[in-house]
Amino acid sequence: MQLSKGIEWSAHILTVLALVPPGKGVSVDALADFFELPGAYLSKQMQLLRRAGIVESLRGKSGGYRLARNVDAITLLDIVRAIEGPMPAFRCTEIRQNGPCGLQREDCKRPCEVASAFAEAEDAYRAALSARTIASIMQDAASNASPAHLVDIANWVQRQLA
Amino acid sequence: MQLSKGIEWSAHILTVLALVPPGKGVSVDALADFFELPGAYLSKQMQLLRRAGIVESLRGKSGGYRLARNVDAITLLDIVRAIEGPMPAFRCTEIRQNGPCGLQREDCKRPCEVASAFAEAEDAYRAALSARTIASIMQDAASNASPAHLVDIANWVQRQLA
DNA sequence: GCCACGATACTCGGATATAAATTGTCCGAGTTTATTAGG
DNA sequence: CCTAATAAACTCGGACAATTTATATCCGAGTATCGTGGC
Numbered sequence A, B: 001m002q003l004s005k006g007i008e009w010s011a012h013i014l015t016v017l018a019l020v021p022p023g024k025g026v027s028v029d030a031l032a033d034f035f036e037l038p039g040a041y042l043s044k045q046m047q048l049l050r051r052a053g054i055v056e057s058l059r060g061k062s063g064g065y066r067l068a069r070n071v072d073a074i075t076l077l078d079i080v081r082a083i084e085g086p087m088p089a090f091r092c093t094e095i096r097q098n099g100p101c102g103l104q105r106e107d108c109k110r111p112c113e114v115a116s117a118f119a120e121a122e123d124a125y126r127a128a129l130s131a132r133t134i135a136s137i138m139q140d141a142a143s144n145a146s147p148a149h150l151v152d153i154a155n156w157v158q159r160q161l162a
Numbered sequence C: 001g002c003c004a005c006g007a008t009a010c011t012c013g014g015a016t017a018t019a020a021a022t023t024g025t026c027c028g029a030g031t032t033t034a035t036t037a038g039g
Numbered sequence D: 001c002c003t004a005a006t007a008a009a010c011t012c013g014g015a016c017a018a019t020t021t022a023t024a025t026c027c028g029a030g031t032a033t034c035g036t037g038g039c
Helices: A005-017 A028-035 A039-051 A076-084 A113-130 A134-144 A147-159 B005-017 B028-035 B039-051 B076-084 B113-130 B134-144 B147-160
Strands: A055-058 A064-067 B055-058 B064-067
Touching: A005 A028, A005 A039, A005 A064, A005 A076, A005 A134, A005 B113, A028 A039, A028 A064, A039 A055, A039 A076, A076 A113, A076 B113, A113 B005, A113 B076, A113 B113, A113 B134, A134 B113, B005 B028, B005 B039, B005 B064, B005 B076, B005 B134, B028 B039, B028 B064, B039 B055, B039 B064, B039 B076, B076 B113
Parallel strands: none
Antiparallel strands: A055 A064, B055 B064
């Protein structure tokens, strides 16, 4: 039970894409270099983000990716849903209907108590993730990082727009 | 990103083991039959529960498993930790230290903002799970089920103690 | 009747096998920009 | 100088492969109970 690496990658990359000026884009290979990630696999993750409407792509030469909406409108839950899909982590297989004391299907209109307990926990998880936006992540990171480091990143982004 | 089946199995099985009188045990094969589960694999899950101190085993003929503590002292979080292990679902690989703008290790004493955001969410998840005990699950299930069904289960348990 | 011994039934734990998900690579098709040739 | 054709650079998307995890099976070793036989 572990989250895909793509989620960590996406969260960090979106904070970088936030620095890209409108109308421009940064290529997957450049982003892969920035974090030393496998470019081809990162490309798959970016496609997932694109399908989810989090980023958009510009084709052709000097194309690339950029954010599709503002940083304060992108939550960590959006990223998880884009990469992992909407399925809950707990899968109820209705084993209460099995075996010698199994319930009849018509007695199982209410969800199983175990399943609903896990559903509540996942709701709490998702609520916490949806409360955190890329904007808030960037704010926290900026207040902890040195100004020089922030300038480094901004300069790197500028160089990618050639 | 999905939880092991063993977690669903364990939660249901512990509610059955709660009906086993002290000093007795129910075998893995019997439990597997009760829910139509693969016995050999269920055996592995029971071993995990045993190592976590949730159940204990009685060896030899007419042996089997029984609860190691009271149903109100077993939370769903205990089960998840026993089956899945203590590792968090989100794994921070410190990619902020990579690439042309990577941070130095000595500047990374604080946890990464992305990682701590996910850690908070998982804390909320675990808090919700630790608030639910096997006792509370049984209570909810009992109030939703028919009395006849509860008698069926109690009788089945009695038959396993031969 | 009582005790010792072996037989039996069960769990434990590891080794192993299979299925599925994750991670990663590669390449052709399509698209946009840049370049070049022709008028 | 301007336009159209061509080349180049890039993304998209799928097919494919490797690795890891989840799922599942099997069997030998150990242990407690049962049964049998001897005392």
